[in-house]
Amino acid sequence: MHDTNYAEFYRRSVEAPEQFWADQARAIDWHRPWDQVLDGSRKPFARWFVGGMTNLCHNAVDRHLPERAGQPALIYVSSETGEERTYSYAELHREVQTMAASLRALGVEAGDRVLIYMPMIPEAVFAMLACARLGAVHSVVFGGFASVSLAARIDDARPRVIVSADAGSRAGKVIPYKPLLDEALRLSTHPAAQVLIVDRGLAPWDRVAGRDRSYAELRATHANDAVDCVWVDSTHPSYILYTSGTTGRPKGVQRDTGGYAVALRMSMEVIFGGRPGETYFSTSDIGWVVGHSYIVYAPLLTGMATVLYEGTPIRPDAAVLWRIVEQYRVNLMFSAPTAMRVLRRHDPALLTRHDLSSLRAIFLAGEPLDEPTGRWVAESMNKPVIDNYWQTETGWPILATPAQFPETRARFGSPGVAMPGYQVCLRNEHDGAPVAAGEKGVLAIDWPLPPGCLQTVWGDDARFVNTYWGTYPNLQVYSTFDWGRQDADGYIYILGRTDDVINVAGHRLGTREIEESVSSHAAVAEVAVVGVHDALKGQVAWAFVVPKPGQLPSGGNDALEQSIAAHVDAQLGAVARPQRIYFVSALPKTRSGKLLRRAIQAVCEGRDPGDLTTLEDPIALDQIPAAIAGA
Numbered sequence: 001m002h003d004t005n006y007a008e009f010y011r012r013s014v015e016a017p018e019q020f021w022a023d024q025a026r027a028i029d030w031h032r033p034w035d036q037v038l039d040g041s042r043k044p045f046a047r048w049f050v051g052g053m054t055n056l057c058h059n060a061v062d063r064h065l066p067e068r069a070g071q072p073a074l075i076y077v078s079s080e081t082g083e084e085r086t087y088s089y090a091e092l093h094r095e096v097q098t099m100a101a102s103l104r105a106l107g108v109e110a111g112d113r114v115l116i117y118m119p120m121i122p123e124a125v126f127a128m129l130a131c132a133r134l135g136a137v138h139s140v141v142f143g144g145f146a147s148v149s150l151a152a153r154i155d156d157a158r159p160r161v162i163v164s165a166d167a168g169s170r171a172g173k174v175i176p177y178k179p180l181l182d183e184a185l186r187l188s189t190h191p192a193a194q195v196l197i198v199d200r201g202l203a204p205w206d207r208v209a210g211r212d213r214s215y216a217e218l219r220a221t222h223a224n225d226a227v228d229c230v231w232v233d234s235t236h237p238s239y240i241l242y243t244s245g246t247t248g249r250p251k252g253v254q255r256d257t258g259g260y261a262v263a264l265r266m267s268m269e270v271i272f273g274g275r276p277g278e279t280y281f282s283t284s285d286i287g288w289v290v291g292h293s294y295i296v297y298a299p300l301l302t303g304m305a306t307v308l309y310e311g312t313p314i315r316p317d318a319a320v321l322w323r324i325v326e327q328y329r330v331n332l333m334f335s336a337p338t339a340m341r342v343l344r345r346h347d348p349a350l351l352t353r354h355d356l357s358s359l360r361a362i363f364l365a366g367e368p369l370d371e372p373t374g375r376w377v378a379e380s381m382n383k384p385v386i387d388n389y390w391q392t393e394t395g396w397p398i399l400a401t402p403a404q405f406p407e408t409r410a411r412f413g414s415p416g417v418a419m420p421g422y423q424v425c426l427r428n429e430h431d432g433a434p435v436a437a438g439e440k441g442v443l444a445i446d447w448p449l450p451p452g453c454l455q456t457v458w459g460d461d462a463r464f465v466n467t468y469w470g471t472y473p474n475l476q477v478y479s480t481f482d483w484g485r486q487d488a489d490g491y492i493y494i495l496g497r498t499d500d501v502i503n504v505a506g507h508r509l510g511t512r513e514i515e516e517s518v519s520s521h522a523a524v525a526e527v528a529v530v531g532v533h534d535a536l537k538g539q540v541a542w543a544f545v546v547p548k549p550g551q552l553p554s555g556g557n558d559a560l561e562q563s564i565a566a567h568v569d570a571q572l573g574a575v576a577r578p579q580r581i582y583f584v585s586a587l588p589k590t591r592s593g594k595l596l597r598r599a600i601q602a603v604c605e606g607r608d609p610g611d612l613t614t615l616e617d618p619i620a621l622d623q624i625p626a627a628i629a630g631a
């Protein structure tokens with residue numbers, strides 16, 4: 001890599017992608033070299049490093065042992081339980097083998113799925129890496145999701161084993177996981193999986209005989225077992241991560257092995273500027289894509305130490321993140337704009353109470369970074385704040401200003417320019433024609449997506465093709481479902497989603513999933529859920545509910561609102577609970593019965609709802625502001 005400027009580096013990545021990615025792939029250990037860098041014989045699918053064999057766990061753990069056995073690999077900090085523990089690469093290697101031996105004892109083999117429903121504890125990382133070691137496919141489900149969300153994922157992934165824990169803890173409150181898992185398994189149609197419980201001693205749990213095992217027992221049995229890495233094809237799936245889309249049914253984003261390893265290793269060096277032996281701290285959760293890529297895989301593939309943090313940014317006080325930076329000499333940090341907006345509500349002196357001299361930059365992603373927040377962090381901490389834009393589907397940044405090329409460092413409001421291999425183009429929503437500089441268009445990516453991006457939708461190739469590549473039937477382009485605008489220098493500004501996905505505090509949620517849950521409440525006839533701008537969380541969900549006749553409980557609207565909120569909590573998890581629930585007698589629809597969510601959203605945000613000529617009953621839209629004002 002001898003390029004002196006980013007434009008040249010990027011140009012090589014798109015003009016000669018096979019050469020470019022073959023060069024990058026040298027940073028990874030291969031058991032067998034690839035025959036073909038890119039197989040595009042079945043577009044829009046793209047298979048990277050075909051014929052090559054490797055293993056993600058080998059590259060994340062074993063390959064570092066000769067040089068870094070004693071170096072920190074995983075730094076666990078829980079401000080919930082007070083635990084702090086550092087695992088060296090040698091200790092991580094040991095723990096991962098023990099977990100792998102335990103999973104194997106439960107029958108897990110290459111290609112089997114293992115569902116991981118865990119709080120932020122080291123065993124969650126051991127389980128992910130153990131799956132990779134065995135060639136098993138992990139599917140981590142965010143611990144904030146509840147039984148119905150979990151059951152849908154179990155049914156789709158059909159795991160042989162589910163690894164979970166007695167409980168998590170959030171803001172000092174114990175959140176039992178096991179009852180939610182029991183309920184999910186009761187709802188699931190998948191024949192009983194084996195369950196492995198990491199007992200933290202936080203909450204009592206019932207053991208289902210023949211199904212549930214305590215990890216402590218297996219760990220003791222397999223404490224000294226050696227488990228070799230299983231070499232798998234580069235295109236072998238490494239994991240499934242479910243994400244929300246336009247329909248109520250979450251999509252299983254399926255990732256490969258070799259392409260992901262190569263892309264993440266490159267991204268850590270070029271985009272984040274991370275080097276072996278340094279310490280990386282991402283405040284995300286392993287249940288989200290940032291946790292997969294930038295808590296677990298990219299730092300470890302690079303031979304860095306990674307911080308796994310269980311806790312909130314404001315407990316015991318709003319300096320806790322910076323205390324961790326100081327104590328562990330963190331070099332690079334990755335967080336979300338909401339976390340920074342939360343900190344901004346606290347004493348600014350807390351930002352500089354600790355010695356932050358080790359910290360080189362703060363990366364923020366997952367939702368729009370508003371300029372005041374970006375400036376505030378940069379100025380009060382005197383550190384570069386680097387926005388980056390991407391998706392669960394892509395696994396690593398699409399847009400950023402790469403640390404290795406500081407000349408790209410730009411302006412607040414734009415995450416930056418296209419990252420290597422991404423041929424980004426803003427297109428007209430109707431015919432896919434490129435829009436002019438400065439005009440709004442759908443952010444699309446020309447085939448092929450670079451290594452590391454989704455291979456397909458788990459078990460549903462047709463959905464992959466139709467959803468992501470079907471927007472413009474005559475073009476081979478991937479749609480991100482985000483609106484964007486590009487300036488004359490190539491910097492792109494993100495202007496929100498084109499679909500019904502909302503982003504609450506950096507958490508991606510489908511309004512249709514929330515609608516399905518609300519409408520399964522016995523008293524609900526119809527519902528519309530929309531995302532409404534919120535100064536702290538970016539967006540929040542508001543629900544407009546038409547109750548069934550005669551279903552208003554004796555407590556009136558308030559009681560029904562509480563009952564619906566509790567219903568969503570139990571089904572999907574509090575993360576999906578609408579912030580407000582309003583009652584109306586009809587919802588605004590077109591004459592053909594299509595719900596006008598965009599018009600509702602506009603009215604909620606005090607904007608002009610636009611063209612209403614197709615509206616069936618104008619009164620229905622007038623009820624929205626009336627309901628908000630009356631509440």
Ligand code: PRX
Binds near residue numbers: 388390392
């Ligand atoms: O709408 C975009 C928004 O979050 C979506 C992807 O969310 P998720 O799949 O959870 O992946 C997050 C990976 C960081 C995108 O389609 N989004 C993500 N990053 C940004 C963003 N919007 C604006 N600016 C960003 N930096």
